[in-house]
Amino acid sequence: MSFMVTWWLRKYIALGKAGWALIMEYRAQVVIWMMSSLLMVIMLLVWLSISSDGAVNGYSSADFITYFMVGWIVRNLTAVWASWELDFNIREGRLSPMLLRPIHPIHNDVAVHWVEKLLRLGIVMPIAAIVLLLTPEVHLDFSPLNILIFLTSIIGAWLIVFLSDYLVGMLAFWTSQVGAFINGFFGIRLVLSGAIAPVAMFPSAVQEVLRWSPFPYMLNFSVDVAMGRLMPEALLTGLIVQWGWALFFICAAWAFWKIAVRSYSAVGA
Amino acid sequence: MRYVRLLGLFLKANLLVELEYRANFAAQSALGILWAGLTFVSVAVFFTQTDALGGWTYEQALIIVALFTIISGAVRFILEPNVIRIVEMVRTGAMDFVLTKPANSQFLATLRYAQYAGLADIAAGGAIIGFALHRMQYLPTPLAGIQFALMLISALAIVYSIWLVMAALSFWFVKIDSLSELFYALFDTARFPVTTYPGLVRLLLTFVLPVAFMTTFPAQAMLGLLDGTTLAVSLGLAALLVLFSAWLWQRAVLGYSSASS
Numbered sequence: 001m002s003f004m005v006t007w008w009l010r011k012y013i014a015l016g017k018a019g020w021a022l023i024m025e026y027r028a029q030v031v032i033w034m035m036s037s038l039l040m041v042i043m044l045l046v047w048l049s050i051s052s053d054g055a056v057n058g059y060s061s062a063d064f065i066t067y068f069m070v071g072w073i074v075r076n077l078t079a080v081w082a083s084w085e086l087d088f089n090i091r092e093g094r095l096s097p098m099l100l101r102p103i104h105p106i107h108n109d110v111a112v113h114w115v116e117k118l119l120r121l122g123i124v125m126p127i128a129a130i131v132l133l134l135t136p137e138v139h140l141d142f143s144p145l146n147i148l149i150f151l152t153s154i155i156g157a158w159l160i161v162f163l164s165d166y167l168v169g170m171l172a173f174w175t176s177q178v179g180a181f182i183n184g185f186f187g188i189r190l191v192l193s194g195a196i197a198p199v200a201m202f203p204s205a206v207q208e209v210l211r212w213s214p215f216p217y218m219l220n221f222s223v224d225v226a227m228g229r230l231m232p233e234a235l236l237t238g239l240i241v242q243w244g245w246a247l248f249f250i251c252a253a254w255a256f257w258k259i260a261v262r263s264y265s266a267v268g269a
Numbered sequence: 270m271r272y273v274r275l276l277g278l279f280l281k282a283n284l285l286v287e288l289e290y291r292a293n294f295a296a297q298s299a300l301g302i303l304w305a306g307l308t309f310v311s312v313a314v315f316f317t318q319t320d321a322l323g324g325w326t327y328e329q330a331l332i333i334v335a336l337f338t339i340i341s342g343a344v345r346f347i348l349e350p351n352v353i354r355i356v357e358m359v360r361t362g363a364m365d366f367v368l369t370k371p372a373n374s375q376f377l378a379t380l381r382y383a384q385y386a387g388l389a390d391i392a393a394g395g396a397i398i399g400f401a402l403h404r405m406q407y408l409p410t411p412l413a414g415i416q417f418a419l420m421l422i423s424a425l426a427i428v429y430s431i432w433l434v435m436a437a438l439s440f441w442f443v444k445i446d447s448l449s450e451l452f453y454a455l456f457d458t459a460r461f462p463v464t465t466y467p468g469l470v471r472l473l474l475t476f477v478l479p480v481a482f483m484t485t486f487p488a489q490a491m492l493g494l495l496d497g498t499t500l501a502v503s504l505g506l507a508a509l510l511v512l513f514s515a516w517l518w519q520r521a522v523l524g525y526s527s528a529s530s
Contacts, residue, residue, distance in 0.1 A: 032447040035454035042458050043311070049465045050319045057318055180296035187307045197314045 011103060015111035023116045030119055037075050043196045044068035057201055062137040063227070067198055069128040070140075070223045075195055076120040077154060078161040078218060082109040083169025083182045090172040090264070099261070106166065106253075113162065141228030149235065153222040156242040161189070161218045163249035170253075173260040194220030214249075217242040275372065276380060283383040297386030301345065305338045305393035308460055323465030330462060331401035332488040335394040336421075337460045340428055340483055342390025348432040349449065350382040356439040362527045375518050379433060398491075413493040416500060420487035423507035427479055430510035433518055440521035459484040479506060 023030060044064060051061045059067065086109075089095045098105040132138050168185050172178040190196060192215035199210055199220045210216050221238050224230050230238060287294050312334050316327040325333070355378050358364040367377050402408065409417060435448045455478055458466070463474050463481040474480040482503050489495040 029447055032450050035450055038454045039457050042461075045467065045470060046315060046322065046461055046465050048467070049323060050315065175292075177292055177296035180300040184300050184303050187304055191307050191310055196311045201314055201318060203317060 011107065012111055015108050016115050019108075019112035019115045022112060023119055027119060030116060031123065033079070033081075034076065034120060034123065037072060037079070039190075040068050040072045040075060040195055047197070059198065059200070060137070062135055063139070065135045066132065066138050066140065066227055067223055069131050070226045071195060071219055073121075073124050073128055074154065074157060074219050074222045076124045077117055078158050079116075079120065080113065080162050080165045082113065082162065083165045083178070085109070086166065086169035087172040087178040087182065091176060095264070109166075110162070139227055141226065146225065146228060149239070150222060150225045153217075153225050153239065153242060156239070156246045157218050157222050159246040160214050160242070160249055163246075163253045164214065167249070167253055167256055170256055170260050173264055189215065189218060192216070193218040194223070198223075212241065214245040217245060272372070272376060275376075279381055280383060284385065287385045294386055297384065298389035301342060301386055301389040302393050304341070305390055305397070308334055308338055309397065312460060323462040325462045325464070328401045328405045329488070329492060331397055332491055333462055333484045334460060335397035335401065336424070336484040336487055337394075338397065339391050339394035340424065340459070341456075342387045342394060343425055344387070344428060344432070345384055345390060346387025347380065347383055348429065350384045351379045352432050352436045352449070354382060355379075355436040359439050359525070364525060365527050368522060368525070374522055375433070375515060378436065379429075407492075409491050410493060413491060416490040416495055417487060419500065420490040420495070420503055423503045424483045424487050426507040426511050427482055430507075430514035433514040437514070437517045437521040440525055455480065456483070462488075482506060
């Protein structure tokens with residue numbers, strides 16, 4: 001058992017180091033890609049224009065600032081692009097050598113995605129921290145238990161975002177139009193995960209449906225945890241639903257991959 | 270006249286290519302309509318909580334959403350396909366083949382390609398305008414119609430100039446293919462009335478980055494709320510930017526010394 005752990009650890013350290021070199025090479029690009037998360041700042045400004053006259057659906061101006069700043073961090077931690085590379089590698093036949101390696105190609109993507117988050121955190125965290133420190137009446141729950149739950153929810157959110165996106169990317173085994181699917185799914189995720197508005201702002205019927213879907217657990221749920229907005233009961237239900245979806249996507253990605261690789265016939269050499 | 274004929278030929282050639290890749294056309298069109306819907310939702314969600322956004326009612330704000338979608342469509346239709354290729358051609362040296370052709374290089378480089386799926390966005394934007402006007406039971410007067418047409422043309426000219434500047438910059442800074450991300454990040458502010466933003470941001474979006482001239486002011490024109498000064502400023506700004514970007518393009522081309530030689 002411990003042998004397996006060190007074996008994987010060594011693999012991930014090696015992949016992570018190579019990934020870090022890659023990310024450093026493209027550091028300017030990473031910063032530019034981060035620009036797309038500025039939409040959350042725009043949405044925050046618009047919400048603030050409404051909340052200046054008083055709380056909106058239970059959210060004061062300080063709540064909106066907290067929501068969007070923490071949400072901005074969560075969004076950057078769950079930024080994904082593996083589907084684009086998967087699509088490219090499948091179309092160009094580059095997947096073939098990757099399949100011959102002793103470990104599954106997804107591990108490389110996971111490692112690169114995580115080291116890239118170090119760079120993003122280094123940029124986003126100081127900005128968000130300064131904004132939050134300058135805002136009076138920020139409510140964040142820093143109890144050790146809540147921090148632990150928050151980190152658990154982040155990992156859950158990351159698994160759901162990364163694997164659902166990876167599943168869309170796998171469509172490239174059958175169609176060459178995956179770019180449109182990836183982009184469309186990105187947009188749907190943007191709106192339904194709470195990146196443009198707290199889900200609490202949606203009509204209640206929509207909220208009721210979304211509660212059982214994977215979308216709020218990609219972003220909104222983690223922010224609610226950080227802000228201590230959830231009663232213990234809702235918190236527990238949320239964690240169960242989130243990790244239920246995470247497990248679902250792990251199984252779905254695994255099963256889908258098995259089927260897909262069988263139908264894969266490389267392009268080119 | 271020769272250029273009009275050339276443009277017609279380009280559009281026809283692109284259409285033939287498009288017909289060859291119908292699945293791509295269908296997927297990209299569906300994507301455009303989906304994004305139009307998502308933009309709609311991202312603005313409509315505010316009106317579940319309030320009656321006005323920066324002094325604009327729901328129906329009025331929808332005109333801005335429509336213009337945002339139409340301009341995005343125009344970018345996807347003409348600008349993006351061309352500018353992406355320009356950046357690529359500068360990198361590989363294939364720009365030689367554009368510069369040696371017997372026609373204006375800016376014309377050839379920026380209007381040669383088209384992605385017809387962008388028309389789906391434009392159609393979706395038109396539908397949103399129709400929906401909003403119908404809900405308001407409002408028909409623009411002929412004067413408002415003319416003002417709107419002028420404002421829309423200057424908005425498109427401003428956007429064209431910005432993309433041309435980005436293309437020209439790629440001659441000096443080769444690794445620039447993510448500039449479009451930058452454009453979209455800033456253009457995202459155009460989906461709301463500029464009056465929604467706090468003072469400093471509003472000034473920035475009006476006078477430094479001409480985002481207000483892309484959607485807010487043209488929408489005001491359609492609603493008959495535009496004053497003559499803004500119209501004149503908008504036309505002047507558009508003319509200025511068109512001239513500046515053309516000048517920058519000329520400078521860029523003159524300094525170009527292929528990639529391989």
